[in-house]
Amino acid sequence: METQGWDGNRLLSDRRLLVQKSRIDRRIEELNHECKTNQVLIDQLESLKQKMTEVDPHLYSVRVYRSTSAIKLLKQQITNTYRLIREYRHAQKMIDIEVETSWVADQLPDEGNFTRAIVSKLEELKAIEEQNQSLKLQLAAYKEIGNRE
Incomplete structure (x- = not known):
């Protein structure tokens, strides 16, 4: 009877990981689209x-400067997004390994380290997502300043 509880917990854990992997799949698709849009x-x-430079560099100097700044932010955002995609794919591989070895992992010493490593990786990815959000806000601020002029 105790084995059934143990198997049930393992299956529930595997299911949670697979749900997380599905979320990661969707997020990777969103991030790829975001990169293309940027x-x-x-x-x-x-x-x-x-x-603007060809027509009158002096007249458009402020707009050229703002555009250059916006491009810099967008490029940084794309760089961060590609890093996120790479790290999300890494997390997916970790989840695949965890699910595939779950039947054996419970018997290994330090079996909890697998899950902790995945959770740690996902927290790291969340921090990068927050950094990207900050860049989006900076870009929005540039747009707002441009609209006021």
């Missing part, structure tokens, strides 16, 4: 900067 915006800003 790259399109960078390309548009670069094109506008070139046009």
Whole structure:
């Protein structure tokens, strides 16, 4: 009877990990889309900067400066997002290993370290997500300042 409880706990734990993996899959799709969207915006800003510089660099100097700053933020955001994607994929692999070895992992010494490592990785990813959010806010502030002028 005790084995059934142990198996049930393991199955519940595996299910939680698989749900987490599914969330990570969706988040990776969102992040890939975000990168593509940001790259399109960078390309548009670069094109506008070139046009402004060709027409009258002095007249458009403030806008060129703001565009350059926005591009820098967008590129930093893309860099962070690619890091997130890479780390999320790493976490997915960790989850795969944990699920595949769950039947054996309970018998290994330090079996709790597997789950702690995954939780630690996910906390690290959350911090990167927060950093990206900060960059989004900075970019929004640049847009707001531009709209006031």
